[in-house]
Amino acid sequence: MSESRTKNTARNITFGTLNQVVTLLLNFINRTIFIKILGPEYLGINGLFSDILMMLSLADLGFGTAMIYSFYKPLAENDNKKVAALIKFYRKVYSIIASCVFVIGLTLVPFLRYIVNLESPIAYLEVYYLLFLSNTVISYLFVYKASIISADQKNYLISKYQMKVNFYRTVFQSLILLLTRNYLLYLFIQVIATFINNIIISRLADKLYPYLINSRQKLDRNEKKHIFENMKSIFIYKISGVLLTGTDNILISMMIGTIWVGIYSNYILVLTAINSLINIIYSSVTASIGNVIVTxxxxxxxxxxxxxxxxxxxxxxxxxxxxxxxxxxxxxxxxxxxxxxxxxxxxxxxxxxxxxxxxxxxxxxxxxxxxxxxxxxxxxxxxxxxxxxxxxxxxxxxxxxxxxxxxxxxxxxxxxxxxxxxxxxxxxxxxxxxxxxxxxxxxxxxxxxxxxxxxxxxxxxxxxxxxxxxxxxxxxxxxxxxxxxxxxxxxxxxxxx
Known part of the structure; x- marks a missing residue:
């Protein structure tokens, strides 16, 4: 907390922008190879399954935003005991969330054939979906540790490591497609990359905040109640946000055709890349705003x-x-x-x-x-x-x-x-x-x-x-x-x- 808000914001924007530029270039290369080898049908499935899993992310009940919000005050006041207690609480919560996402995701498997709308059926559709599901579940394992780094205005550190992982992921995925034309291996590499990224961020958090390791601090009942009250409000926001942005591809697939999801996704790739660059500015200052509000x-x-x-x-x-x-x-x-x-x-x-x-x-x-x-x-x-x-x-x-x-x-x-x-x-x-x-x-x-x-x-x-x-x-x-x-x-x- 000794570093100024301005310095941390500048770092977050610099490293975040570099990360997104590199990711954008890699994604364009990856997407080009993907379309040339697998075609728009698989591209459509990629976009459709991503939206379905976005719907499943409702299972986190808005804890992500509530979690970062709850860190602002104790971090500003150097209240290490409170931070440690919050981390321990969120670790338990996200273990439950990961399990819920997995179970809910499995129940959707029998309905996939009704959602996917293609002229010719694609083999191993359920297997592809299960790999998407696994990637989502893994992403929940250490999210609470990434959140404390973001709330402490040090998101630039996460960006540095994400950039490296994304580079190697894209290289290996592209090579797999060029050498084997195998979509299954392509998705498997995505799951491995997500797991490695989470491990790296977890160890980074342990290094930055050693007092979190083996902490026995606990939140009292009133503090938990306050968090759950915030969470209820955010949950409604979460549902709303997903229904606003996460249902388009599902509706496009069912009403117009899954192949159109793939064509539309090329535009979304460009917009998402640009939005990610823009979001860096705002996400980098959000933690600073949280600090300003307190003071x-x-x-x-x-x-x-x-x-x-x-x-x-x-x-x-x-x-x-x-x-x-x-x-x-x-x-x-x-x-x-x-x-x-x-x-x-x-x-x-x-x-x-x-x-x-x-x-x-x-x-x-x-x-x-x-x-x-x-x-x-x-x-x-x-x-x-x-x-x-x-x-x-x-x-x-x-x-x-x-x-x-x-x-x-x-x-x-x-x-x-x-x-x-x-x-x-x-x-x-x-x-x-x-x-x-x-x-x-x-x-x-x-x-x-x-x-x-x-x-x-x-x-x-x-x-x-x-x-x-x-x-x-x-x-x-x-x-x-x-x-x-x-x-x-x-x-x-x-x-x-």
């Missing part, structure tokens, strides 16, 4: 939020414009025209991405302040609405309808409710100070897309050389415009200082 007043909290929102708006505008203008060209050159989605689907994907991007500062404060307690039911309503709209709109608009349903569900529920609550309770300010910059940013983003689309309407991008030229032009025009718009804002000046 600072509402005015200071609001000042930090303003700078975060400015960063968010700059990033959201820049990335959204670049994604819309470049992603179809990337897919075309990388995989071919058969893997390109039409304009309506692309708009639905990009709009959904934009909404998720601009609300990041709100989410960071939600995690750090415990806002999930007050907003749990609005999230649940959003999730239920999303499923209803996905089925309805998917029937008439297909893939685009399912994705648009997520955007509409967000907009009419927590997208406006959470900022109102945060500003009233924690900042003691009016929420219009949040919404006005947001509307302006959306208009700038749309204007830039229209102008650039007209500019490049008569150009065909069919080589990597032309694609890189387009990247430079699009990025420069967008970046210069965004800087010109935001250079005089108080948030932008605060970031520079």
């Amino acid at each position: 600072e007043k509402p005015k200071k909290l609001f000042e930090i939020f303003k700078s975060m929102q400015t960063v968010s708006l700059v990033i959201s505008c820049f990335v959204t414009v670049c994604l819309y203008m470049l992603i179809n060209d990337l897919i075309n050159i990388w995989l071919g025209p058969d893997y390109i989605l039409d304009d309506l689907i692309l708009i639905s994907i990009i709009f959904n991405f934009y909404l998720g991007s601009v609300i990041h500062p709100i989410w960071s404060y939600r995690e750090a302040t415990g806002l999930f307690v007050q907003t749990k039911y609005i999230m649940l309503f959003a999730a239920i609405l999303n499923i209803f709209l996905s089925v309805l709109m998917g029937k008439y608009l297909g893939l685009a309808g399912i994705i648009f349903a997520s955007s509409i569900s967000r907009l009419v529920t927590y997208f406006w409710y959470e900022p109102n609550l945060l500003f009233r309770v924690y900042f003691e300010e009016k929420a219009k100070k949040y919404y006005i910059p947001l509307v302006i940013n959306l208009l700038i983003t749309i204007l830039l897309i229209v102008v650039l689309k007209v500019l490049f309407n008569f150009f065909t991008i069919d080589t990597w050389y032309k694609f890189f030229i387009k990247i430079i032009i699009v990025c420069l025009i967008t970046l210069i415009t965004v800087i010109m718009v935001y250079r005089r804002t108080s948030g932008f000046k605060m970031v520079l200082t």
Whole structure:
């Protein structure tokens, strides 16, 4: 705790970004080999099983967020006994969770054939699913130790080791596909890599916090009760989040076809990689926010939020414009025209991405302040609405309808409710100070897309050389415009200082 919040945040962002860039490059290589050898059918199964296992992650009952949140205060106060007691408690909890996930996962095996929708059946489908399940169960074994490192603003250490494990995992998986074309071995390597990563992080935590080893500290009944109360609220958030983001591939598979899950997953790979880079910034400062909340007043909290929102708006505008203008060209050159989605689907994907991007500062404060307690039911309503709209709109608009349903569900529920609550309770300010910059940013983003689309309407991008030229032009025009718009804002000046 002797290191400053600023120093730890900078480290987290630096190492986290490096980790994600390396992971992105490796994933592109891995995905290219995967598609060329196994085809879109297996790619669809990969995406579908990932979403099914995301649904199973509900079994952790929201303990992940509650766990990190509970570490903030004792870490800030150097209360080692309390930290040790929390770790011991969470170790027992996650042993139970891992068992529950495994048992629930097994009960889904007989229903896999009804969820997978392919023209030709794939052999060993159940075996592939069981390896996915094993990978998820293993990921729970030492998660409580990774959480204390994150809460202590030292996530950069986790990033360093994850980068190494991901490198070797991707190399071995690619070699396996090239030499044997065996999907079973490919998945087996994933399970081994997850296990090794967890062992490394566990030993790192033991080294950083030696007082955790063989600790006999215990939480009293009131402390456990408080954690469970937070957990109940987060559990509703957990269900809502999974139903909002984790059901799309299942619905796409059942309503449209599993092969479309594979085609859609190529776009999601790009968006996930970019989101991961963006998330590094916010996850790196969330622990710092948690520390600030313990020690600072509402005015200071609001000042930090303003700078975060400015960063968010700059990033959201820049990335959204670049994604819309470049992603179809990337897919075309990388995989071919058969893997390109039409304009309506692309708009639905990009709009959904934009909404998720601009609300990041709100989410960071939600995690750090415990806002999930007050907003749990609005999230649940959003999730239920999303499923209803996905089925309805998917029937008439297909893939685009399912994705648009997520955007509409967000907009009419927590997208406006959470900022109102945060500003009233924690900042003691009016929420219009949040919404006005947001509307302006959306208009700038749309204007830039229209102008650039007209500019490049008569150009065909069919080589990597032309694609890189387009990247430079699009990025420069967008970046210069965004800087010109935001250079005089108080948030932008605060970031520079």
